[in-house]
Amino acid sequence: MMDDCIFCKIIAGEIPGNKVYEDDHWFAFRDIEPCAPTHVLLVPKKHVANILALDDESAKDFADFFQVVQKIARQEGLEESGFRVVINTGEKAGQSVFHFHAHILGGREMGWPPFPEDK
Ligand code: 5GP
Ligand code: ZN
Numbered sequence: 666m667m668d669d670c671i672f673c674k675i676i677a678g679e680i681p682g683n684k685v686y687e688d689d690h691w692f693a694f695r696d697i698e699p700c701a702p703t704h705v706l707l708v709p710k711k712h713v714a715n716i717l718a719l720d721d722e723s724a725k726d727f728a729d730f731f732q733v734v735q736k737i738a739r740q741e742g743l744e745e746s747g748f749r750v751v752i753n754t755g756e757k758a759g760q761s762v763f764h765f766h767a768h769i770l771g772g773r774e775m776g777w778p779p780f781p782e783d784k
Contacts, residue, residue, distance in 0.1 A: 667712040672764035676710050686740065690726045691733050693769075702772030703741045703748070707733060714763045715754045734769060743771035 666673045675682035675694060682694035685705055696704040713723045738748050748771030753760040 667764070670712055670762075670764050672706075672708050672762055672766065673712055676708065686733070686737050688733070691729075693733075693737055696768070700768075701770040701775075703743060703770065705737055705741065705769040707737060707767040707769060709765055713765045715760060715765050716752065717754060718765075730767075734767065737769055738771070741769075741771065743769075746771050746773075747775075748772075749775055 666677060671680065674680040676692045684692070684694050686693035686707070690710050691707060692710055693705050693707045696706050709723070709726050711723060711726060713719060719727070734750060738744065741748075748769055751768040751770065752766070753768075
């Protein structure tokens with residue numbers, strides 16, 4: 666638990682979060698400002714800032730990351746619509762909360778490439 670980390674506080678139940686999934690080392694809840702009909706944030710219970718902050722020890726907890734994403738996608742009924750997983754890493758890439766989180770987005774049309782302004 667990191668003091669002053671909003672996601673650590675949500676995991677600890679100190680701040681209400683709209684929980685959608687929990688197991689030994691993962692926690693998932695709904696984004697407060699959803700960008701899609703389904704917008705879930707998947708976070709490790711143990712604080713790690715982002716992909717760049719992973720070390721060998723904390724990386725072990727990520728071994729089942731894709732299986733957990735799959736469980737949540739099924740639970741949310743996203744097989745049909747498909748979904749997108751976004752992990753912003755670093756301020757310049759749009760990371761605003763420095764506790765690793767994967768955005769699981771689904772239930773709407775999504776364009777590709779992801780930066781329409783580049784077209
Ligand atoms: P980032 O910009 O770091 O990739 O994503 C942070 C996400 O956390 C944003 O989509 C933002 O809406 C969400 N968020 C920030 N504060 C809270 C909060 O207190 N509760 C919930 N449920 N989501 C939050
Ligand atoms: Zn944290």
